[in-house]
Amino acid sequence: MLALLREESRHGFAIAALTAADGPLGQVWRIPRPLIYRALSRLEPAGLIEPLAVESGAGPQRTVYALTDSGREAVDEWLRQPSEHVRQLRSDLLMKLALLDRRGLDPRGLLRDQRAVLEPIVAALAADRKRQEDFDAVLLAWRHTNAGAALQFVDDLLAEASGGAGGQCHVDRPARRRSQDGG
Structure with a gap:
């Protein structure tokens, strides 16, 4: 709000x-x-x-x-704060990206910080998967796949933003800046 x-x-x-x-x-x-x-x-x-x-x-x-x-x-x-948990990305990160987009602000800083949070999570889950058996292995496989998909999502958005005009994730429309945004 x-x-x-x-x-x-x-x-x-x-x-x-x-x-x-x-x-x-x-x-x-x-x-x-x-x-x-x-x-x-x-x-x-x-x-x-x-x-x-x-x-x-x-x-x-x-x-x-x-x-x-x-x-x-x-x-x-x-x-500016990345989501600390993969389960929060659906609401927290997407809302932040939507709000940044609405204000015409560059999302790359947030996306880079989000990547920095996700990368060690994905690596830790990959390492843990190798040590688990039975349902624990299934659960870790699920978590690893979701975290890996989240990291890929962030990487894709970063690539799009870096290659797009004005650093916007949605390069097919112009940035919308408002004077109170400080720039």
Whole structure:
């Protein structure tokens, strides 16, 4: 949610639309509307967001929130952090890549850091497979295959980003930068 507010100030309903099943980010993370409003009510006292305006219209009033400096720093730091576990890649890494893409930011630093996390995991699982028998060997084979596929996925994205215009993973469309992104 903070990363969506990093893009631009929004109200909870707008965030819900972005993360709905048919929203542009709903393919990666679906966040139910009640959870969004609960999170907003916690982020404000934490000093990460602040109310900017109240929109009124035909429906209920909607509070538009903006990030504080602390909120911006938290988002920028989070977007640079690789996932520590292979099981987190489906949601964590993909969401970060989607958010970086939405802001027109280069994903290569994150991808290189993610590769650095995955490479020793793949190597350790390969070594462990040789020492296991029975179902433990099957389980390690599963984990090794998944970790290896994740590493290949990151390597493929790095190759695409390095060869593409502007370092974007999606080279078929121009980068979309916003002034608040710092460049």
